[in-house]
Amino acid sequence: GQQVMQIPQYQHVQEGEDFTTYCNSSTTLSNIQWYKQRPGGHPVFLIQLVKSGEVKKQKRLTFQFGEAKKNSSLHITATQTTDVGTYFCAGPWVTGGGNKLTFGTGTQLKVEL
């Protein structure tokens, strides 16, 4: 079946350091979404990428979609304690009309002062 893998599984950084998480799909994706889940909370939508090679920015967050539309990355510049949480990528299943999202395993980010 369709698989979406994320690396690393965990990342500890000092506040002010940069952070990157990578997402790789076993199949080509029509689009990819990113979500953030704070500790004890629920996933919250961050962004969606649709076009091959697309790059989008949200303040200190930069999202990229690979040229082959099988991988994506999220880069945070100068992390802050508010960035703590788990970041998930998600892509629609090839079957089922794209109405089922497969989530990656997530990258848990911890930021130390």
Add this chain to the structure above:
Amino acid sequence: NAGVTQTPKFQVLKTGQSMTLQCAQDMNHEYMSWYRQDPGMGLRLIHYSVGAGITDQGEVPNGYNVSRSTTEDFPLRLLSAAPSQTSVYFCASSFLGQGGTNVLTFGAGSRLTVL
């Protein structure tokens, strides 16, 4: 708007007991889904629905039943709970997009422990 409301927030069951996790949304979303979240395994899709009267299976449907009698409600039933069903359950909804462009709104989650 309340968004997606899940009840209960916490539940402890004994093996073999049955229960229903409730999910309601007030955003008129056609699409509703249930995920379970286990450490190191991300979010796995259990069942989903694209409208009232229509349901389908996700990655891990065994042991769970769903129904969608109204647009607003999408309950998840455990007929005979097992310890392997100990997890955090999230309900999520969205408008139906073309070509799989659904953006999910999640509920706060229901933490279930099966002893």
